[in-house]
Amino acid sequence: xxxxxxxxxxxxxxxxxxxxxxxxxxxxxxxxxxxxxxxxxxxxxxxxxxxxxxxxxxxxxxxxxxxxxxxxxxxxxxxxxxxxxxxxxxxxxxxxxxxxxxxxxxxxxxxxxxxxxxxxxxxxxxxxxxxxxxxxxxxxxxxxxxxxxxxxxxxxxxxxxxxxxxxxxxxxxxxxxxxxxxxxxxxxxxxxxxxxxxxxxxxxxxxxxxxxxxxxxxxxxxxxxxxxxxxxxxxxxxxxxxxxxxxxxxxxxxxxxxxxxxxxxxxxxxxxxxxxxxxxxxxxxxxxxxxxxxxxxxxxxxxxxxxxxxxxxxxxxxxxxxxxxxxxxxxxxxxxxxxxxxxxxxxxxxxxxxxxxxxxxxxxxxxxxxxxxxxxxxxxxxxxxxxxxxxxxxxxxxxxxxxxxxxxxxxxxxxxxxxxxxxxxxxxxxxxxxxxxxxxxxxxxxxxxxxxxxxxxxxxxxxxxxxxxxxxxxxxxxxxxxxxxxxxxxxxxxxxxxxxxxxxxxxxxxxxxxxxxxxxxxxxxxxxxxxxxxxxxxxxxxxxxxxxxxxxxxxxx
Amino acid sequence: xxxxxxxxxxxxxxxxxxxxxxxxxxxxxxxxxxxxxxxxxxxxxxxxxxxxxxxxxxxxxxxxxxxxxxxxxxxxxxxxxxxxxxxxxxxxxxxxxxxxxxxxxxxxxxxxxxxxxxxxxxxxxxxxxxxxxxxxxxxxxxxxxxxxxxxxxxxxxxxxxxxxxxxxxxxxxxxxxxxxxxxxxxxxxxxxxxxxxxxxxxxxxxxxxxxxxxxxxxxxxxxxxxxxxxxxxxxxxxxxxxxxxxxxxxxxxxxxxxxxxxxxxxxxxxxxxxxxxxxxxxxxxxxxxxxxxxxxxxxxxxx
Numbered sequence: 001x002x003x004x005x006x007x008x009x010x011x012x013x014x015x016x017x018x019x020x021x022x023x024x025x026x027x028x029x030x031x032x033x034x035x036x037x038x039x040x041x042x043x044x045x046x047x048x049x050x051x052x053x054x055x056x057x058x059x060x061x062x063x064x065x066x067x068x069x070x071x072x073x074x075x076x077x078x079x080x081x082x083x084x085x086x087x088x089x090x091x092x093x094x095x096x097x098x099x100x101x102x103x104x105x106x107x108x109x110x111x112x113x114x115x116x117x118x119x120x121x122x123x124x125x126x127x128x129x130x131x132x133x134x135x136x137x138x139x140x141x142x143x144x145x146x147x148x149x150x151x152x153x154x155x156x157x158x159x160x161x162x163x164x165x166x167x168x169x170x171x172x173x174x175x176x177x178x179x180x181x182x183x184x185x186x187x188x189x190x191x192x193x194x195x196x197x198x199x200x201x202x203x204x205x206x207x208x209x210x211x212x213x214x215x216x217x218x219x220x221x222x223x224x225x226x227x228x229x230x231x232x233x234x235x236x237x238x239x240x241x242x243x244x245x246x247x248x249x250x251x252x253x254x255x256x257x258x259x260x261x262x263x264x265x266x267x268x269x270x271x272x273x274x275x276x277x278x279x280x281x282x283x284x285x286x287x288x289x290x291x292x293x294x295x296x297x298x299x300x301x302x303x304x305x306x307x308x309x310x311x312x313x314x315x316x317x318x319x320x321x322x323x324x325x326x327x328x329x330x331x332x333x334x335x336x337x338x339x340x341x342x343x344x345x346x347x348x349x350x351x352x353x354x355x356x357x358x359x360x361x362x363x364x365x366x367x368x369x370x371x372x373x374x375x376x377x378x379x380x381x382x383x384x385x386x387x388x389x390x391x392x393x394x395x396x397x398x399x400x401x402x403x404x405x406x407x408x409x410x411x412x413x414x415x416x417x418x419x420x421x422x423x424x425x426x427x428x429x430x431x432x433x434x435x436x437x438x439x440x441x442x443x444x445x446x447x448x449x450x451x452x453x454x455x456x457x458x459x460x461x462x463x464x465x466x467x468x469x470x471x472x473x474x475x476x477x478x479x480x481x482x483x484x485x486x487x488x489x490x491x492x493x494x495x496x497x498x499x500x501x502x503x504x505x506x507x508x509x510x511x512x513x514x515x516x517x518x519x520x521x522x523x524x525x526x527x528x529x530x531x532x533x534x535x536x537x538x539x540x541x542x543x544x545x546x547x548x549x550x551x552x553x554x555x556x557x
Numbered sequence: 558x559x560x561x562x563x564x565x566x567x568x569x570x571x572x573x574x575x576x577x578x579x580x581x582x583x584x585x586x587x588x589x590x591x592x593x594x595x596x597x598x599x600x601x602x603x604x605x606x607x608x609x610x611x612x613x614x615x616x617x618x619x620x621x622x623x624x625x626x627x628x629x630x631x632x633x634x635x636x637x638x639x640x641x642x643x644x645x646x647x648x649x650x651x652x653x654x655x656x657x658x659x660x661x662x663x664x665x666x667x668x669x670x671x672x673x674x675x676x677x678x679x680x681x682x683x684x685x686x687x688x689x690x691x692x693x694x695x696x697x698x699x700x701x702x703x704x705x706x707x708x709x710x711x712x713x714x715x716x717x718x719x720x721x722x723x724x725x726x727x728x729x730x731x732x733x734x735x736x737x738x739x740x741x742x743x744x745x746x747x748x749x750x751x752x753x754x755x756x757x758x759x760x761x762x763x764x765x766x767x768x769x770x771x772x773x774x775x776x777x778x779x780x781x782x783x784x785x786x787x788x789x790x791x792x793x794x795x796x797x798x799x800x801x802x803x804x805x806x807x808x809x810x811x812x813x814x815x816x817x818x819x820x821x822x823x824x825x826x827x828x829x830x831x832x833x834x835x836x837x838x839x840x841x842x843x844x845x846x847x848x849x850x851x852x853x854x855x856x857x858x859x860x
Binding site: 151152154155158162165167168170171173174175361362390392393429435436437438439441442443444445447451459460474478479480481482516549550551552553554555556557 | 633634638661669670674690691692694695697698700736737738739740742756758759761763764765791794796824825829830831832833834838
């Protein structure tokens with residue numbers, strides 16, 4: 001195995017491990033933050049800069065010095081494509097069915113297109129950022145399938161484990177995650193993989209906007225391909241180059257913007273005339289570069305097209321920009337993750353990488369399709385049907401690469417209200433069907449459900465204490481009423497803050513949020529109709545001095 | 558309640574009391590056999606004593622048996638909140654089973670809150686871990702359950718039960734005594750819901766009726782109710798009024814144990830008769846156990 005293959009494998013393993021352990025490991029989103037396109041476009045679209053973006057700067061710097069080593073050695077997308085390209089049969093000696101009509105500058109036009117949209121405040125980076133795409137692919141397609149297989153294996157192995165009394169195996173629970181939209185991601189990737197049939201690393205050559213940025217930075221790096229006078233112009237290197245960075249007729253010339261320093265040419269040169277070094281071999285005059293100048297006209301056209309696309313998408317019914325305006329059409333039940341910044345900013349900052357969805361321990365975070373319009377596609381939403389959002393959990397904010405979901409301390413997290421539960425009384429078992437059910441009260445971690453005895457109803461019925469509810473979705477998830485619960489979370493009163501304390505903002509709004517057990521001297525309310533007197537000898541028979549019965553009790557005999 | 562219904566109630570009570578010896582197999586007089594053991598005192602000593610009064614742990618757990626202990630541990634709150642079984646109760650029962658030569662002792666529950674948080678906050682994991690590694694587990698993935706029929710079920714005819722429970726020789730209920738907004742109280746019978754997968758259907762079909770169906774299938778051989786602390790209001794999750802009777806109630810009859818616990822403590826500031834909890838009443842009527850504790854031998858001691 002060559003040094004490059006080993007490096008690629010190691011970085012891919014690190015990437016996959018970080019993704020698998022996201023939420024349990026620091027810097028799980030490191031690779032995403034190394035993607036210069038993801039970071040650059042987000043910074044422009046959301047008009048933000050955070051030190052979270054530093055790794056991408058380092059990557060750009062590395063391209064200035066050493067060429068596109070990120071693409072050749074580190075990028076998990078590139079590594080994955082190298083692998084998929086290997087699986088595509090090619091006639092020997094021919095490396096590419098050269099797509100003559102495609103400009104090698106296409107990736108820069110795509111980049112400019114995205115920058116244009118970004119300048120208009122719209123982030124379309126999720127469609128093209130390699131790290132956002134590959135994270136989504138592994139996180140939403142590969143991992144769930146792996147988990148499913150692992151879970152089924154555990155079920156299969158259970159009798160054996162139980163017989164041998166291996167507890168860790170008997171009780172290991174994987175809870176395979178499930179996602180909507182996984183086929184969309186899959187189809188996209190099948191297309192990207194299939195493009196490798198045209199030419200290896202088709203994506204990296206023609207489509208990748210991060211590659212576009214690095215191509216500009218790597219115009220003439222310090223460490224670069226150099227050809228000595230031994231070169232006899234045989235052209236084998238040009239044939240073998242996966243990036244098409246070598247001129248076929250003048251193999252001594254290199255287009256460094258396309259070169260990923262993979263050194264395939266060096267390894268294949270029969271004359272050993274090629275080396276990657278800081279200096280040319282003394283006496284060698286053959287090292288020349290062919291640059292790719294970007295056509296100004298197309299450049300401007302791409303930028304204008306990006307702006308136009310942004311403008312058009314901003315005319316969508318669900319679009320939101322600047323402030324929440326009059327008649328802002330939101331899906332009635334779109335619950336954003338806790339700590340999600342205000343919606344307009346959120347849509348600009350979220351790169352739809354799926355890291356939060358992958359890391360979410362309850363799998364409640366799901367990509368949304370068209371519910372929030374084109375600009376909301378693939379952004380995360382809490383799906384109580386699937387599971388609640390744990391009020392003690394801060395993982396989604398921790399793994400968000402751009403800060404679209406803020407990182408919260410445990411104390412702040414409790415106040416990061418995501419919505420408010422409402423009860424559909426006509427569906428509720430206690431209200432409508434007169435059954436003994438208080439599951440919502442049982443499970444509410446905020447103790448926001450109060451029950452009340454109503455004259456005509458045999459069992460107590462629930463009420464939501466609006467100021468105590470944080471919209472976590474426990475009640476909706478566990479409500480026994482099927483398909484659509486009788487208690488559902490709506491986005492009303494969600495706290496969406498760009499900065500500052502959730503606790504303070506919540507207290508200003510008279511919220512009263514605390515997890516049970518009460519943290520701030522909350523006294524449980526005596527049950528209505530109960531004097532609350534101490535009982536001296538609770539061993540006599542029932543003293544029926546009051547009409548009120550405790551919840552769940554009845555008249556008995 | 559007005560005077561008329563009060564008098565009616567009194568009369569009914571009298572009639573039942575007088576009629577009981579003729580209608581029920583129980584005896585009015587103290588017997589050798591303890592039906593319900595009630596022990597007040599330090600947790601571990603009380604647990605041990607209560608089981609001793611019923612004939613000792615070896616009466617229930619034989620050498621080589623597989624035992625499943627079912628405490629309440631599905632709330633991520635500390636022991637003093639009284640939503641979960643006291644860690645020492647779980648630990649002492651497990652220790653006794655080990656001493657009796659059980660081959661496998663497991664402490665299991667299927668929580669609604671995140672499993673790790675419950676294990677940690679309840680203190681049960683740490684307490685039992687000190688006794689034996691890997692004893693306490695939360696089971697919630699569908700693959701760990703198996704569908705079984707409930708032959709005597711009336712509204713609930715099938716349910717998915719933990720495989721470990723189905724293969725166990727002994728089932729011990731170790732609930733904490735607490736109020737419950739849906740079921741009135743949550744004691745040994747209600748606690749059996751922690752061993753199955755789909756609880757929501759029970760609420761749709763009628764909670765009390767299905768609890769009785771369920772316990773006709775999942776009948777613990779030994780019930781040890783933890784009334785060291787009792788959550789008398791705001792149950793099952795609290796916060797609510799917690800009293801500290803420092804009591805352990807043990808019985809082989811889950812209905813009797815639950816009935817005694819209902820009658821022994823206040824609920825929402827007043828006392829109730831066992832028959833005022835529908836699932837206790839129905840279980841009694843269906844012959845799954847006896848709630849007429851006045852006809853049973855209830856022995857109370859302090860240690």
